[in-house]
Amino acid sequence: MSSRTPERPSTGPSPTAGNDREPRADARRNREQxxxxxQQLFATQGLGIPLDEIARRAGVGPGTVHRHFPTKESLYLAVAIDQIRRLVTEGEALAGTxxxxxxxxxxxxxxxxxxENAAVKSALTAAEFDLRNAAPDAAADLTRQVAGLLDRARHAGVVRRDVAVDEVMAIVAGAFAAIRHAGADISRERSAHIARIILDGLRPRPR
Incomplete structure (x- = not known):
């Protein structure tokens, strides 16, 4: 395997060259769309779908997609990072309950x-992208959210007291592999069933 350091694609709206102003709101909305x-098309139709078809389905021009994501690889990475950030937001909401x-x-x-994003993650792995290196802030934020909820669960006695946050993150990463190995990544019901089995191992043992 090559030890190259891949060029990091843009992971968020960036100013126009020579202009420090934030992009227009519609440009941000287009990118999010x-x-x-x-993400939906990669999950349901695979990674072979052309960028122009993604643009058509998103209701934007091909130039909009190519401007934000000049390569498929850059789009894969942006989709994966966007998912992490959405999970961080969900963790923040759960922390408020x-x-x-x-x-x-x-x-x-x-x-x-x-x-849902197994194919995207596999493509990034094949291209030697590590999300923890490509988006360290987002990855760290997600780990912090998990750590906070783990601490609360531990104090409430609903999770094993001998589990640490790095072990929880490792279990989640292993769950991805287990779900894919079982061919369950195309079935929400089966992947959820496997997830429940794995998560049961984090619950306190009956006395």
Missing amino acids: VLRTA DDPAALFTLLSRMMASGA
Whole structure:
């Protein structure tokens, strides 16, 4: 495998060259629509769908897609990072509740997201992209959300007291592999079933 350091594609709206102003609101909306559409199409139709078809389905011109994402690889990475950021937002919302078992809700969503984006993650792995290096802030934010919910769950006695956040993150990563190995990444019901089995291992043992 090559040890190259891939050029990092843009992961967020960036100013026009020579202009420090934020992009227009419609440009941001278009980019978000492209990301949502691409994620859905990659999950349902695979990675072979052309950028121009993604543009058509998103209701934008081909130039809009190519301007934000000049290569498929850059779009894969942006979709994956967008999913992490959405999970961070979900974690923040769960942290604002008083549900002691909110950890399991977030971990279930993380596993579902991983199953839905399995093809994208595989493509990034093949291209030697590491999301933790490509988007360290987003990855760290997600780990912090998990850590906070884990601490709450531990104090409430709804999770094993001997589990650490790095172990939880490893379990989630392993769940992606388990779901894909079982061929369950194309079935939300089966992937959710496998996720529940895995998450049961985090619950306190009966006395």
